[in-house]
Amino acid sequence: MKLLIVENEERVASFLAKGLRAHGYAVEWVRNGTDALARAANPEISLVILDLGLPDLDGLQVLEGLRELGSQVPVIVLSARRRVKDRVKGLDLGADDYLGKPFAFEELLARVRANLRARTTVPARMLRAGGVCIDLLRREATIAGRSVRLSAREFSLLKAFVSHPGQVLSRQELLSMAWGINFDPGTNLVDVYVRYLRRKLGEPVIQTARGAGYWLPADGQDPGP
Numbered sequence: 712m713k714l715l716i717v718e719n720e721e722r723v724a725s726f727l728a729k730g731l732r733a734h735g736y737a738v739e740w741v742r743n744g745t746d747a748l749a750r751a752a753n754p755e756i757s758l759v760i761l762d763l764g765l766p767d768l769d770g771l772q773v774l775e776g777l778r779e780l781g782s783q784v785p786v787i788v789l790s791a792r793r794r795v796k797d798r799v800k801g802l803d804l805g806a807d808d809y810l811g812k813p814f815a816f817e818e819l820l821a822r823v824r825a826n827l828r829a830r831t832t833v834p835a836r837m838l839r840a841g842g843v844c845i846d847l848l849r850r851e852a853t854i855a856g857r858s859v860r861l862s863a864r865e866f867s868l869l870k871a872f873v874s875h876p877g878q879v880l881s882r883q884e885l886l887s888m889a890w891g892i893n894f895d896p897g898t899n900l901v902d903v904y905v906r907y908l909r910r911k912l913g914e915p916v917i918q919t920a921r922g923a924g925y926w927l928p929a930d931g932q933d934p935g936p
């Protein structure tokens with residue numbers, strides 16, 4: 712697991728790197744914002760420790776730039792700016808944590824561990840079942856490697872099926888999951904959108920359980936007659 716230290720002061724960076732390496736982390740150090748943006752977006756970086764006082768870009772610009780690029784890497788801000796409004800601004804721009812200087816290394820280490828744990832418990836971006844794969848972030852679906860264009864509601868309905876492979880879902884359950892409707896409005900919405908999905912994915916993908924609802928077979932499961 713590699714951590715990126717973005718720190719202008721060599722003495723501080725050396726102190727951080729030495730302590731983190733002693734606790735088993737791989738460490739990389741850059742001293743300016745331009746290099747930080749280039750390296751932090753690399754998937755091999757698991758967490759960024761970011762100082763705000765950089766020589767070229769303000770650390771908050773680096774943070775904002777990372778989030779605009781779509782990077783979700785955890786960022787812990789280290790700064791001598793201890794005012795509440797500075798902390799609020801950093802968190803609003805996408806920082807996961809904010810620690811004022813001077814700080815105790817043991818506290819920083821605990822925050823590193825906490826943010827790395829939080830990252831590992833983020834729900835999976837990809838869901839797969841019954842030959843269907845959906846990308847929750849991009850809201851895209853594929854079946855047997857073929858990309859399928861879905862409307863927002865079709866995607867929500869397919870997500871409900873892929874999230875519960877092998878499980879028969881009633882029309883009411885599907886209305887709740889895909890439409891947020893928690894009562895029976897007496898509509899055939901579910902049946903209509905199941906037909907839409909079958910046209911795009913293929914008839915056998917979503918099975919009918921007569922009198923009960925619909926279901927998507929789990930991988931390797933026989934859909935039956």
